[in-house]
Amino acid sequence: MFVISITGKKWSNRDPEAHMKRWSRFAFGVTVLGIASQIIYFITRWIYSGHIPNANMFEFMTLLSMMIIVGFIIIYIIYRSAGTGVFALPVAFIVQAYAMVFPWEAEPLIPALQDNWLKIHVTTAALGEAFFAVGFATGLMYLIRTVNFSGTSKKERRSIKGVEFTIFVILVVVGFIGSVFLFNGMDYHAEFSKDVIVPAEESELELEQVTTENVEYTLPPIVKPYNSEIVSMDSYFGIQKPLFEAPFWMQGVNAGRKLNTVVWAFIIGTLLYYTLRLILRKPIGASIQPILNDLDPDDLDEISYRSIALGFPIFTLGALIFAMIWAHIAWERFWGWDPKEVWALIVWLFYSVYLHLRLSRGWQGSKSSWLSVIGFLIVMFTLVGVNLVIAGLHSYAGV
Incomplete structure (x- = not known):
């Protein structure tokens, strides 16, 4: 529906602007119905299991999917950009589908997870990562929108390969x-x-x-x-x-x-x-590009940056500060160089560098967008690779 709203100018014979607004409102309304169903699921599972549903991979990835939609809704209300939904909603859908491959059963919590600080830590970390996901979606949209897929220079070929590789990873x-x-x-x-x-x-x-x-x-x-x-x-x-x-x-x-x-x-x-x-x-990015031609690249770049700027302090609180408080309660130490802790720190350092380069060096446009894409790929490795491949104290999340 968001795709229809941003492509309507090309085939609407009446009032293209009215068409875009009407379909944007309709798409946003359906998105609100979707998040309402996710919230109902979240509450009912909480009541059924007796604990906040964020204790294993199925529950956490479902929570992250819900938070991505929450982040998108906040960004949409601020910027009224229908184009953001073209990629942000598929990212949430893929995350939710990924959650569904894990066991769905609600299980009792192990002792280390029976603390209110866990609820605060995981929920705020998920919300911060959700804003990073929106930044990733709009950053990738910027790159697809601006890359010259018919270019032959070394820089242009490198950009095409980068976009195609990102699509391949997805x-x-x-x-x-x-x-x-x-x-x-x-x-x-x-x-x-x-x-x-x-x-x-x-x-x-x-x-x-x-x-x-x-x-x-x-x-x-x-x-x-x-x-x-x-x-x-x-x-x-x-x-x-x-x-x-x-x-x-x-x-x-x-x-x-x-x-x-x-x-x-x-x-x-x-x-x-x-x-x-x-x-x-032809390259998949080149096939997607016509859908995005009516979007302003500068708007996409700004939305990507603002999403990450919103997510960074929330992630700092959830993934580092609240996490250390919980770690001290669960394991009697604030920091232990567990693989998940190390990769959470890597994510935080990466986005710190992103914001530094954006604000002090004026990195905008393609440079900033590439960083937003790479940053979220690191986030996904932290969520997927570390939980499922590298053993550690957080291995319970990979059950």
Whole structure:
């Protein structure tokens, strides 16, 4: 609906401006209905589970999706820019779809999560990241709007490759979501067993022990865990056994499954990207650009900057200050160099540099937009990569 509102000038035979306003109001009204349904879900799940729904990946990503819409609504009310919804709402939709690949069940909180500071920490961090998401969406819109896709200079080719790579990364995430839904719908299942050495310091008997652990796959095992045996495996596309074994240095029982997930994400994402390229017969960004031609690049640049400027102090409070207060209550220390803490600090430092360059060096336009895009990719790695790949005290979020 937002796309229709900003493209109406090209095909409305009556009053293009009235058409744009009418469809913008209609699209915004539907967005408000959407956020109302999310808020009702949030409240009812809170009542049902007995705790604020932000304790695992499904709940947190759902909360982040809701906060992205809240951030978009605030920005829309300030700037009345229908174009912002063209990319901001799909980002929220992808985040919500990503949440749906995780277990939905409401579970009791572990002791470390049973504190009000957790609620404040996670909620404000999500709101700050939501404004970063809006800044990312409008920054990417600016780049697609201004890049010369027919240019041949080195700088222009580099910009085209950068935009296409960003779109490719988004499609990889979509590919991961799609593959999980596809094979879950097919009720796919595979299971492997693996001998795991338990060090003496971690053993109750204070002796080195060897235990057998099983790992279940819901995606077909292109890669199986290192030095593991097949317990059961459904065939897929006529394939009866895994194609590869995880490298020897991937010793964790879940390492092979995580690598397998990454492989599937890249396979599906690559197929999506090149299928679209084949259908469109030109870069995907070049196909999107005509939709954005009526938008003022300076407005997009300003909205991107203001979104990040709004999100930064909220993120500072939620992801750093409130997080340290909660860490002291849960683990009796303010800072412990846990991977999630380190990457939250990296995100904060990156956006600090962004604001410094924007305000003191006058970095506007494409430079500022590239930073907004890169910054949110770092945010997503912090949310996805750190939670699901790197072990740490925040690993509960990857259940």
